[in-house]
Amino acid sequence: EVRLLESGGGLIQPGGSLRLSCAASGFTFSNYAMSWVRQAPGKGLEWVSGISGSGAVTYYADSLRGRFTISRDNSKDTLYLQMNSLRAEDTAVYYCAKVDYGDLGSFDIWGQGTMVTVSS
Amino acid sequence: QSALTQPASVSGSPGQSVTISCTGSSSDVGGYNYVSWYQQHPGKAPKLIIYDVASRPSGVSIRFSGSKSGNTASLTISGLQAEDEADYYCSSYTSSTTVGFGGGTKLTVL
Numbered sequence: 001e002v003r004l005l006e007s008g009g010g011l012i013q014p015g016g017s018l019r020l021s022c023a024a025s026g027f028t029f030s031n032y033a034m035s036w037v038r039q040a041p042g043k044g045l046e047w048v049s050g051i052s053g054s055g056a057v058t059y060y061a062d063s064l065r066g067r068f069t070i071s072r073d074n075s076k077d078t079l080y081l082q083m084n085s086l087r088a089e090d091t092a093v094y095y096c097a098k099v100d101y102g103d104l105g106s107f108d109i110w111g112q113g114t115m116v117t118v119s120s
Numbered sequence: 121q122s123a124l125t126q127p128a129s130v131s132g133s134p135g136q137s138v139t140i141s142c143t144g145s146s147s148d149v150g151g152y153n154y155v156s157w158y159q160q161h162p163g164k165a166p167k168l169i170i171y172d173v174a175s176r177p178s179g180v181s182i183r184f185s186g187s188k189s190g191n192t193a194s195l196t197i198s199g200l201q202a203e204d205e206a207d208y209y210c211s212s213y214t215s216s217t218t219v220g221f222g223g224g225t226k227l228t229v230l
Contacts, residue, residue, distance in 0.1 A: 044224040047218065060218075107168060108171070
């Protein structure tokens with residue numbers, strides 16, 4: 001069974017840092033690009049960042065470039081999102097998603113999400 | 121502000137058809153055939169129901185169909201069922217090598 005499991009969310013103070021992880025199973029992880037998508041409480045989906053299967057190419061939403069860093073460890077079948085200088089508006093459920101084909105194609109598999117709350 | 125524009129809500133009675141629009145620009149929806157649609161039930165992760173404008177993943181009901189004309193993509197749900205009540209989101213690849221999502225449409229089955 002293809003599965004994605006996020007972890008690392010929690011309550012963090014403004015200005016703090018957090019690293020999210022997404023453990024993949026059931027498919028050849030290195031063959032597929034991955035992305036992070038977030039959803040603020042009661043709001044819509046927002047694409048955050050993407051990374052190629054090899055990890056050599058990364059993509060970011062313009063509004064987040066410079067604060068967030070996406071990476072992957074194909075030896076551990078794990079995707080990461082390093083989030084720095086966190087703000088209240090970063091509060092959201094963060095989903096990792098497998099890309100069907102290409103680097104920024106459709107997201108055919110989603111994790112259950114991990115909640116990040118930025119508050120003092 | 122979302123990159124793509126969707127109606128906030130649509131509704132229909134069981135058995136009817138509804139169409140949800142997704143309007144972008146020539147830099148996203150109109151420029152590429154990489155439009156996807158997702159269904160999200162409350163408290164659940166999104167589920168891919170249409171990719172590449174009009175293709176359906178394996179296991180998705182044939183009642184869901186997609187199309188595109190110019191800068192506007194559309195999702196049509198025919199033979200509405202109670203279980204179709206959910207939020208629906210469109211997305212598109214953009215010329216900035218990013219992915220844009222619509223603001224989402226809440227479908228109510230009357």
